[in-house]
Amino acid sequence: xxxxxxxxxxxxxxxxxxxxxxxxxxxxxxxxxxxxxxxxxxxxxxxxxxxxxxxxxxxxxxxxxxxxxxxxxxxxxxxxxxxxxxxxxxxxxxxxxxxxxxxxxxxxxxxxxxxxxxxxxxxxxxxxxxxxxxxxxxxxxxxxxxxxxxxxxxxxxxxxxxxxxxxxxxxxxxxxxxxxxxxxxxxxxxxxxxxxxxxxxxxxxxxxxxxxxxxxxxxxxxxxxxxxxxxxxxxxxxxxxxxxxxxxxxxxxxxxxxxxxxxxxxxxxxxxxxxxxxxxxxxxxxxxxxxxxxxxxxxxxxxxxxxxxxxxxxxxxxxxxxxxxxxxxxxxxxxxxxxxxx
Numbered sequence: 001x002x003x004x005x006x007x008x009x010x011x012x013x014x015x016x017x018x019x020x021x022x023x024x025x026x027x028x029x030x031x032x033x034x035x036x037x038x039x040x041x042x043x044x045x046x047x048x049x050x051x052x053x054x055x056x057x058x059x060x061x062x063x064x065x066x067x068x069x070x071x072x073x074x075x076x077x078x079x080x081x082x083x084x085x086x087x088x089x090x091x092x093x094x095x096x097x098x099x100x101x102x103x104x105x106x107x108x109x110x111x112x113x114x115x116x117x118x119x120x121x122x123x124x125x126x127x128x129x130x131x132x133x134x135x136x137x138x139x140x141x142x143x144x145x146x147x148x149x150x151x152x153x154x155x156x157x158x159x160x161x162x163x164x165x166x167x168x169x170x171x172x173x174x175x176x177x178x179x180x181x182x183x184x185x186x187x188x189x190x191x192x193x194x195x196x197x198x199x200x201x202x203x204x205x206x207x208x209x210x211x212x213x214x215x216x217x218x219x220x221x222x223x224x225x226x227x228x229x230x231x232x233x234x235x236x237x238x239x240x241x242x243x244x245x246x247x248x249x250x251x252x253x254x255x256x257x258x259x260x261x262x263x264x265x266x267x268x269x270x271x272x273x274x275x276x277x278x279x280x281x282x283x284x285x286x287x288x289x290x291x292x293x294x295x296x297x298x299x300x301x302x303x304x305x306x307x308x309x310x311x312x313x314x315x316x317x318x319x320x321x322x323x324x325x326x327x328x329x330x331x332x333x334x335x336x337x338x339x340x341x342x
Contacts, residue, residue, distance in 0.1 A: 007033065007055045009065035011153055012161060012331040013144065014279050015072065015188055016040075018047060018151065019331040022054050026066055026156060028337070031314040035324070035331075048152040062154035068161030068334045069148075070279060071140040072188050075108070076162050076195065077101050078115060078205040081129040087122070097133060110135035116201040118167055118338060132202055134163050161330050162186060162193060165278055168333030170197050172302055175310050180273025182300055183261065187280045187287065189213050192253065194260055196272065204264055208256045212284075215249045222248065238283040246290030254294050261295060276300040282325040302329050311336050 008026045012019040018038040024031040038050050055063040079100060086092045093112060097103040103110065112121040115130035135141075141158075148155050169182055181198035190211040196204035212235070219231040222245060234240050242249065261272050275297050277288035288299045304321040308314075313335055315321060321328075 007057075007063075009051070009054065009063050009153070010067075010331060010334050011065045011148070012068045012070075012334070013148060014070045014161070014330075016279065016281055019328060020051070020054060021331055021335075023335075026064065028335075029312055029314065031316050032308070032319055033316045034319060035321070035328070044150055048150070051152045062149070062152055064156055065148075065153045066157045066159075066334050067148055067153065067155045068159050068164060068330060069141075069144045070161050070186070070188070071136045071144050072190060073140045074136040074160050074162060074193075075101070075103060075110070075134060076160070076193060076205045077133045078202065079131050079133060081131060084129045101133070103133070107137055107139075108135050109138050109141055113163075115203070118163075118200075118202070130201070132163075132205060134160055136160065159334060161333070162195065162278075164333040164336065165330045166195055166197050166202050167338040168302075168307070168329055168336050169276055169300070170200060170202075171310075171336060171338055172300075172307050172329075173197075174200075175307060178274070181264075181270050182274040182276055183257070183272050183295075183297070184276045184278055185257070185288075185291070186278045187212060187284070194257065196260075196264055198268075198270060203268065204260060206260065208253065210253045210256065212280075214252065218249050219245070236281075236283075241286070243286040243289065246286050247294065250287065250290055250294075254291065257291065257295060272297055274298045274300040276329075277326060278330055279327055282327065285325065288326070299326075301326055304328070304332060308332065308335075
């Protein structure tokens with residue numbers, strides 16, 4: 001099997017689904033030739049056959065792909081070093097991670113980035129005291145990679161999707177001349193991640209212990225359903241509009257967000273202007289709308305055509321990106337080049 005024997009893919013694997021873009025190649029310049037969402041509840045063999053049909057070569061066993069993953073245990077943390085010079089000692093950052101975040105590098109695979117610009121820490125003279133630690137337990141990264149392989153995907157690169165999404169949002173803000181900070185909210189089943197980015201920097205990164213499952217008991221109570229399983233099924237369908245119940249369902253989450261945004265705005269003097277809801281299926285778009293009204297911010301809805309053109313990525317005739325919801329930005333973010341422009 002050679003990389004030229006078939007089309008290649010960009011793939012995003014989350015708790016909810018598999019988002020796939022078929023491309024003419026993995027190295028720019030390339031063209032997006034098709035996009036598809038593959039539900040994970042269809043079973044491994046169905047997913048695998050769909051993947052291999054997308055690349056158009058029935059003789060191969062695996063499709064080459066750049067992959068973004070979102071293990072629920074992933075770590076994205078922001079930190080400020082009191083004395084950056086101490087990082088010359090190889091033991092300093094592992095000890096810092098252990099003391100500050102209870103992370104043992106023996107069991108976690110971690111990267112250290114500059115909070116401003118996103119470059120690898122120590123790789124350039126711009127390295128400072130503002131850092132971002134990102135990674136996940138090694139066992140969970142191996143599990144996610146094995147899932148991809150079982151789906152017929154041969155990963156040529158695997159990214160923590162949260163980081164590429166931050167890069168894409170920052171790049172999109174710059175493209176559109178947006179000066180206000182954006183709050184990125186990545187919703188999972190059991191928790192959420194709050195990321196605030198502004199200019200060229202990731203300013204806030206913290207987990208929040210409220211995910212979609214925290215809303216099921218409230219749905220059950222409010223609608224008089226017999227059990228939480230019934231609430232979950234209704235919540236995951238597109239047949240019921242939860243917008244009116246939004247403030248009740250999101251009450252605890254909103255308190256967390258108001259605390260985070262309030263502290264950030266006091267500390268920086270910057271007012272958050274936008275919210276971007278990542279990962280959540282399209283039928284949960286009411287979450288972003290409800291939070292935007294409560295927080296007094298706009299919902300960021302990227303124009304994919306504009307951003308992809310800005311990145312030098314072409315879209316084939318017949319590929320309609322206009323109907324894709326905001327969560328697809330995570331997939332497209334894997335395609336972006338966020339290196340500083342000379």
